[in-house]
Amino acid sequence: MAAEIENLKAMGVKIVNNVIVGKSITIDELFEEGYEAVFIGSGAGLPQFLHIPGENLMGVYSANELLTRTNLMKAYREDYDTPIKKFNKVAVVGAGNVAMDAARVAKRLGASEVHVVYRRGKNEMPARQEEVEHAEAEGIEFNMLNNPCAILGDESGHVIGLQCVRQELGAPDERGRRSPVPVEGSTWTLECDTVIIAIGTSPNPLIRSTTPGLTTTRKGGIDADDMAHTEKVAVFAGGDAVTGSATVIMAMGAGKNAAYWIDEYIRRVNGEPKAEE
Amino acid sequence: MYKVVTKRFLNDAKTICLFEIEAPYIARHARAGQFVIFRLDEQGERVPVSVAGYDREKGTVTVMVQAAGRTTKMLHTVEQGDYISDIAGPLGKATEMEGLKKVCVVGGGVGCAIAYPIAKEMHERGIEVTFIAGFRSADIVILKDELREVSDKLIICTDDGSYGKKGFTTVFLKQEIESNIIWSRPQFDRVIAIGPDIMMKFLADVTRPYGISTIISLDPIMVDGTGMCGCCRVIVGGETKFACVDGPDFDAHQVDFDSLIKRAAFYKEEQDEAAKHICHMTGGKRNG
Numbered sequence: 114m115a116a117e118i119e120n121l122k123a124m125g126v127k128i129v130n131n132v133i134v135g136k137s138i139t140i141d142e143l144f145e146e147g148y149e150a151v152f153i154g155s156g157a158g159l160p161q162f163l164h165i166p167g168e169n170l171m172g173v174y175s176a177n178e179l180l181t182r183t184n185l186m187k188a189y190r191e192d193y194d195t196p197i198k199k200f201n202k203v204a205v206v207g208a209g210n211v212a213m214d215a216a217r218v219a220k221r222l223g224a225s226e227v228h229v230v231y232r233r234g235k236n237e238m239p240a241r242q243e244e245v246e247h248a249e250a251e252g253i254e255f256n257m258l259n260n261p262c263a264i265l266g267d268e269s270g271h272v273i274g275l276q277c278v279r280q281e282l283g284a285p286d287e288r289g290r291r292s293p294v295p296v297e298g299s300t301w302t303l304e305c306d307t308v309i310i311a312i313g314t315s316p317n318p319l320i321r322s323t324t325p326g327l328t329t330t331r332k333g334g335i336d337a338d339d340m341a342h343t344e345k346v347a348v349f350a351g352g353d354a355v356t357g358s359a360t361v362i363m364a365m366g367a368g369k370n371a372a373y374w375i376d377e378y379i380r381r382v383n384g385e386p387k388a389e390e
Numbered sequence: 391m392y393k394v395v396t397k398r399f400l401n402d403a404k405t406i407c408l409f410e411i412e413a414p415y416i417a418r419h420a421r422a423g424q425f426v427i428f429r430l431d432e433q434g435e436r437v438p439v440s441v442a443g444y445d446r447e448k449g450t451v452t453v454m455v456q457a458a459g460r461t462t463k464m465l466h467t468v469e470q471g472d473y474i475s476d477i478a479g480p481l482g483k484a485t486e487m488e489g490l491k492k493v494c495v496v497g498g499g500v501g502c503a504i505a506y507p508i509a510k511e512m513h514e515r516g517i518e519v520t521f522i523a524g525f526r527s528a529d530i531v532i533l534k535d536e537l538r539e540v541s542d543k544l545i546i547c548t549d550d551g552s553y554g555k556k557g558f559t560t561v562f563l564k565q566e567i568e569s570n571i572i573w574s575r576p577q578f579d580r581v582i583a584i585g586p587d588i589m590m591k592f593l594a595d596v597t598r599p600y601g602i603s604t605i606i607s608l609d610p611i612m613v614d615g616t617g618m619c620g621c622c623r624v625i626v627g628g629e630t631k632f633a634c635v636d637g638p639d640f641d642a643h644q645v646d647f648d649s650l651i652k653r654a655a656f657y658k659e660e661q662d663e664a665a666k667h668i669c670h671m672t673g674g675k676r677n678g
Contacts, residue, residue: 131478133616137415160620162630169630169649171656175620181613186435194435194461195613196660270652317617318635 135319140327140348149382150375153335153343153350154368157357158317162310163206167264172198172272176207176215176311183218200307203227204275206261207311208238210360213245215309216253227253228303232260232280232293241360256303258282260293264308274302316354324348332357341371342378349375391473395450403529406456406500407466408442414449416441416479422507423485423607423639426451427615429476430464437461438612438634440504441480451477454503454532460664481615482638485582485605487511492518494566494578495541496559496593498585499525504607505584506533506540513540520578521545522562524585528553559585560592567600576600582607583642587651594642604642608633610654624650 122128132138140151160175162168179197182188186195203219205212208231220227229248231238234257238245249255259277267273278300280293316333326345328336334355341349351367376388396410416426420441427436443452457463468474485508487493493512497505502523509519521541525531526549538544545562546554555562563581570577581604583593590606597604610633613619617635624631625646631637 131476132415133478133481136480136616137419137478157618159617159632159635162620162623164630169623169625169646169653171653178613178619178621181619186613187433193433194664196435196657196664198657198660270649319617 133319135323140320140324140345144347149379150347150349152341152368152371152375153320153348153354154352154364154371155317155320155354156364157314157353158333159315160310161313161315163261163312165261165263167266167272168310170264170266170272171270172200172266172307173264174307174309176205176211176309177314179215179218179309180211183222189222197222198307199223201225202305203307203309204256204261204303204305205229205309205311206275207231207313208233208240209311209313210240210244211313212309212311213240213248213253215311216248217251219307219309220251220253224307226305228256228305229253230256230259230261230275230277230303232258233291234258234282237282237290258293259303260295261308262300265302272306272308274304275308276300276302313357314353316357320354339370340374340377341367342374347378349378391475392477394468394470394472394474396452397468397470400454400503400532401530404466405530406454406503406532408452408454409465409468410443410445410450410452411474411477412449413451413477413479416451416477417444417446417449420444420451420480421484422511424480424482425609425615425638426453426477426479427481427612428453428465428474428478430461430468431475434464434475435461436476436613436615437465438481438609438615440607440609440638441507442503443507451479454500456500459661460667463665478615481634483636485511485607485639487515487517490517490580492520492570492577492579494520494522494563494581496522496563496581496583496585497524498559498583498589499530500532501583501585501589501607502533502537505582506536508582508584509537510540513542518542520566522547522559522566523554524548524559524562524589525553526550558592559583559589560596563593563596567597567602576602578602580605581642587647587654590642591647591651594645594647598643605639606642606645607638608640608645608650609638610650611657 160177182197187193188195188197203224205216216227258280263276265274279296282291283294285291328344335350337343337350337355349371351371352364393412398408400406425438425440427438439453442454457466495505495509519541520543522545581597583590584607610622612622615634622633627644
């Protein structure tokens with residue numbers, strides 16, 4: 114990663130830190146400064162929550178928060194100031210790649226037990242098979258077919274458990290995915306001191322709310338066509354900001370695709386010949 | 391790196407300090423009610439602080455910071471001419487003041503530093519401002535002259551009566567509301583309250599029976615401050631909101647104060663512990 118960034122810099126890419134596009138500067142202002150095209154790759158945004166009781170208890174994190182504190186702010190290191198609570202028994206809700214990541218990070222931070230709780234079955238998990246295998250190898254436990262219905266806390270407001278209802282798989286829906294159906298009278302509590310919610314994100318509102326002309330999908334992702342072009346002239350977009358949470362691999366592909374079309378666009382505007390394949 | 395061009399303590403007890411920092415991007419767009427996030431150095435935590443002022447021409451932003459935890463104590467040792475590694479913003483939404491005519495602004499302690507630019511902008515827009523500034527005692531009073539300049543009426547009170555009137559802001563807010571009722575209608579079209587969570591909770595209780603729209607500025611624990619981590623979530627009107635992108639201003643009558651207050655204390659142990667270990671040899675600076 115660091116080597117790749119250095120490589121970009123060597124190629125002449127200028128990286129400007131501490132600029133929050135949409136707040137520190139708008140996209141229209143970038144054009145005023147003379148930029149001919151803008152690519153938005155602002156990634157995934159606000160974490161989604163379950164909207165069940167107890168979600169604001171102390172000890173409930175979004176996966177984003179856990180991973181920001183540890184990976185970006187290096188909370189696990191003594192010489193860094195950002196704190197992270199020590200935890201013992203952790204429940205991770207969700208079964209995507211981020212959930213696997215969060216579960217493994219929690220385990221490495223010293224949790225004695227980490228449970229992945231998912232309302233569907235193992236075959237329905239959205240995480241890549243490889244990620245699931247790595248998680249299993251690290252001792253993560255899988256509580257499949259359990260739907261969290263409440264997070265329980267003690268008097269001081271700290272998490273003491275995750276209440277779940279067991280599920281069974283019903284008939285396949287129109288997309289062929291079998292929907293979970295609650296088993297009556299099967300409510301139980303998984304004891305834990307920490308709950309990590311990893312059920313996806315919704316796109317960050319900062320850019321779309323400050324850029325007239327940009328249109329968004331119903332879910333809030335930026336509209337972009339196959340050529341990564343948005344509804345706003347000379348503005349391109351790709352990655353999670355467009356598709357919602359996906360993999361790094363897909364986002365890298367989107368970046369490459371956009372780079373090609375931005376090049377095409379600038380050549381066209383300046384009356385230059387097309388790039389050779 | 392961002393240069394501190396002015397540093398000045400705002401009270402005798404030196405609990406709150408003003409920093410004017412070179413940050414052209416922030417200066418260009420900052421408005422009252424928004425905040426910035428700073429980081430002292432690579433190992434530092436990201437700390438949100440409200441915008442207390444800005445100079446668009448000079449390209450500077452001003453913050454007023456109370457020494458509370460490790461990072462803010464370390465910031466207080468940064469001198470004029472020194473640099474901090476990061477400052478980003480402006481973040482959050484600016485305070486809404488469209489269409490207001492008569493407003494009561496209430497600040498508690500360092501909350502006055504956040505309320506001040508709001509009162510100033512309102513004053514400049516011709517909104518009538520009554521400002522109630524509450525402090526624990528005389529030695530921590532800040533911005534006396536500045537507040538007088540931007541208020542049509544200013545009440546400064548201290549808990550122990552060592553400066554201004556003796557008593558809590560809640561008492562004086564109620565008095566002001568009561569003495570501004572015409573034909574049984576309160577004349578304030580808004581109350582803006584900024585201070586400790588518990589103070590804002592009680593101020594909300596004061597205005598509720600009068601039905602006066604009341605806005606408070608929240609500062610829950612944040613990590614990234616840009617709508618990524620979800621740490622700053624608060625329950626407002628039964629819904630989960632994020633102070634960093636949906637706020638920091640919220641309707642005081644809709645905020646769930648109990649969970650807000652509990653969550654604010656989640657890292658208290660770690661904070662207290664970390665604040666004990668600031669190197670006194672170097673005055674808190676990590677690399678001497």
